[in-house]
Amino acid sequence: MTASATREQIVRAADRLFYERGFEHTSFADIAGAVGLSRGNFYYHFKSKDAILDAVIAARRDERRGWLARWENEEPDPAARILRFIEIVHVNRADIQAFGCPLGTMTTELAKLEHTMLTQAGDLLTLFRDWLTEQFRLLGYAERSGDLAMHVLTFSQGAAVLANLYRDESYIRREVDQMRAWLHALQPTT
Amino acid sequence: MTASATREQIVRAADRLFYERGFEHTSFADIAGAVGLSRGNFYYHFKSKDAILDAVIAARRDERRGWLARWENEEPDPAARILRFIEIVHVNRADIQAFGCPLGTMTTELAKLEHTMLTQAGDLLTLFRDWLTEQFRLLGYAERSGDLAMHVLTFSQGAAVLANLYRDESYIRREVDQMRAWLHALQPTT
DNA sequence: GTCTATATACCGATAGAC
DNA sequence: GTCTATCGGTATATAGAC
Numbered sequence: 001m002t003a004s005a006t007r008e009q010i011v012r013a014a015d016r017l018f019y020e021r022g023f024e025h026t027s028f029a030d031i032a033g034a035v036g037l038s039r040g041n042f043y044y045h046f047k048s049k050d051a052i053l054d055a056v057i058a059a060r061r062d063e064r065r066g067w068l069a070r071w072e073n074e075e076p077d078p079a080a081r082i083l084r085f086i087e088i089v090h091v092n093r094a095d096i097q098a099f100g101c102p103l104g105t106m107t108t109e110l111a112k113l114e115h116t117m118l119t120q121a122g123d124l125l126t127l128f129r130d131w132l133t134e135q136f137r138l139l140g141y142a143e144r145s146g147d148l149a150m151h152v153l154t155f156s157q158g159a160a161v162l163a164n165l166y167r168d169e170s171y172i173r174r175e176v177d178q179m180r181a182w183l184h185a186l187q188p189t190t
Numbered sequence: 191m192t193a194s195a196t197r198e199q200i201v202r203a204a205d206r207l208f209y210e211r212g213f214e215h216t217s218f219a220d221i222a223g224a225v226g227l228s229r230g231n232f233y234y235h236f237k238s239k240d241a242i243l244d245a246v247i248a249a250r251r252d253e254r255r256g257w258l259a260r261w262e263n264e265e266p267d268p269a270a271r272i273l274r275f276i277e278i279v280h281v282n283r284a285d286i287q288a289f290g291c292p293l294g295t296m297t298t299e300l301a302k303l304e305h306t307m308l309t310q311a312g313d314l315l316t317l318f319r320d321w322l323t324e325q326f327r328l329l330g331y332a333e334r335s336g337d338l339a340m341h342v343l344t345f346s347q348g349a350a351v352l353a354n355l356y357r358d359e360s361y362i363r364r365e366v367d368q369m370r371a372w373l374h375a376l377q378p379t380t
Numbered sequence: 381g382t383c384t385a386t387a388t389a390c391c392g393a394t395a396g397a398c
Numbered sequence: 399g400t401c402t403a404t405c406g407g408t409a410t411a412t413a414g415a416c
Contacts, residue, residue, distance in 0.1 A: 003399075022302040025214060027391065040394085041400045049392065105298050107355045108290055112212040112299075122355050147364055150352065154365055158348025162340065165297045165312050174337055175344055193381075217409065231382045233411065 007045045007055075009035050015056045019095075019102045022109050023053060050117065057120050060102070064124060068131050078135040082183060085132060086152065089159050090176045097167045101160035129153055140188035148186070155179050197235045197245075199225050205246045209285075209292045212299055213243060240307065247310050250292070254314060258321050268325040272373060275322060276342065279349050280366045287357045291350035319343055330378035338376070345369050 013034040017026040028049070032039045046052045071084045089096060099105070103124045110118040132149035141148055159175045203224040207216040218239070222229050236242045261274045279286060289295065293314045300308040322339035331338055349365045 006399080020302070022299070025303060028393085029390085037399095038401055039392090040402065043393065044399060047393090100298055100301065104351050105302065108295050108298055108351060109212070109302075111290065111354050112210070112295065113215060118355075125352075125355060150361055151365065151368065154345065154348035154352055156348070157351040158344035158346070161294050161298060161347040161351065162315075162344055164301050165308075165315060171340055175341065178341065196381080218411090219409085228383055229410090230384070230412085234381060237411090239410070 003045065006035070006037070010037075010042070010045055010052065011055045011059050014052050015059055018053070018056055018106065020099050023106065023115075024109065024113060053117055054120070057117065057124065060124055061127065064127055068127070078138040079183060082132060082135050082152065083180060085128065086156070086176060086179045086183065089156050089163070090172050093163065093169055093172050096160050096163050096172070097169070098164075100164035101157060104157045104160055105164075125153065141186075142188075152179070193235065196225070196227070200227075200232075200235055200242065201245045201249050204242050205249055208243070208246055208296065210289050213296065213305075214299065214303060243307055244310070247307065247314065250314055251317065254317055258317070268328040269373060272322060272325050272342065273370060275318065276346070276366060276369045276373065279346050279353070280362050283353065283359055283362050286350050286353050286362070287359070288354075290354035291347060294347045294350055295354075315343065331376075332378075342369070 010031060014026070014031050017030055017034060021030070028039050028042055031052070032042055046055070067088075071081045075081045075084060095102075103121070106121050107118060107125065110121050129146075129149050132152055133145045136145035136148045155175065159172060163172050200221060204216070204221050207220055207224060211220070218229050218232055221242070222232055236245070257278075261271045265271045265274060285292075293311070296311050297308060297315065300311050319336075319339050322342055323335045326335035326338045345365065349362060353362050
């Protein structure tokens with residue numbers, strides 16, 4: 001196996017394990033076991049656990065940027081793009097019920113650890129924040145756009161926390177429907 | 191020092207440390223250091239870390255029940271009571287910006303650990319959920335009451351996650367204002 | 381009730397053979 | 399590039415003196 005392919009496997013396994021078990025609760029042995037490598041060999045690819053976290057965050061950033069680009073391509077209407085974001089809570093409901101929001105739970109954990117990479121993990125949410133702001137701006141909401149984007153993020157984070165706790169699919173559907181109605185009723189002039 | 195007084199000190203210190211650093215990231219040495227005891231003596235009062243978590247959850251339940259009783263006494267109007275809940279995000283903004291919601295972050299962590307006490311930690315949020323449901327019922331929302339209660343919880347959890355990440359007080363104020371307006375515009379007949 | 385000393389296990393990280 | 403062996407640190411938990 002080439003080094004880059006092994007590295008990619010490690011990042012993919014770590015990404016999933018950090019999501020399912022949390023960063024601190026995931027050990028090198030866990031990741032090594034998932035990839036099928038020994039612990040020792042691990043350090044050939046990454047010199048520390050923080051280096052893996054850094055790579056995981058970079059991988060997530062690339063993936064999320066891909067989502068945003070796809071939504072922009074598939075939806076010419078900015079309101080429809082915002083809807084695509086709102087609906088990921090329902091589209092990814094199985095994972096969210098089991099493990100919460102990958103970005104929200106990571107920032108929550110890193111904040112408690114006072115981890116230096118909290119800022120970089122937070123940048124992943126800021127990616128959506130800025131993109132949503134731009135969509136609202138395109139709809140004519142001007143200086144209100146940033147606050148509206150934050151409101152959409154508030155909904156998605158809150159829904160993810162409670163979906164994870166109560167594991168109730170109908171709750172997710174209701175909250176998404178409510179958010180869709182909110183977006184539809186919004187008016188740039190009010 | 192009597193055993194019960196020492197025990198109470200331990201629970202209070204553990205409550206705060208679990209909130210600030212998280213459950214798993216807090217060690218016995220941390221708690222013992224905060225109380226001024228040796229690690230060894232610790233097991234005289236609690237036989238395991240889970241036993242401390244259990245006591246912390248029980249203490250939080252008592253405290254939150256006290257809040258609800260106080261709000262009921264001070265506010266005859268159920269809508270004003272709901273407002274009291276909505277406003278705790280702003281009232282406790284300093285702690286929430288630094289450490290998030292004590293209940294939400296604990297359930298998020300315990301879910302990832304697949305900890306057996308997740309249910310009991312979740313019951314603390316259910317305490318508010320049931321109480322909010324009852325207030326909406328008193329306002330005449332009938333079978334919609336439960337969903338409205340969940341919507342209020344969604345707001346408070348989402349706002350706490352993002353307040354913790356961005357540490358922006360004006361964001362908290364805006365979201366609380368928006369939630370207040372939402373509550374005011376609600377109509378039992380619609 | 382509080383202490384010191386210690387058992388046992390796992391963690392992240394390193395060294396060096398192959 | 400992958401392995402085994404191991405270091406140093408810290409975690410929960412226990413034993414026993416005082």
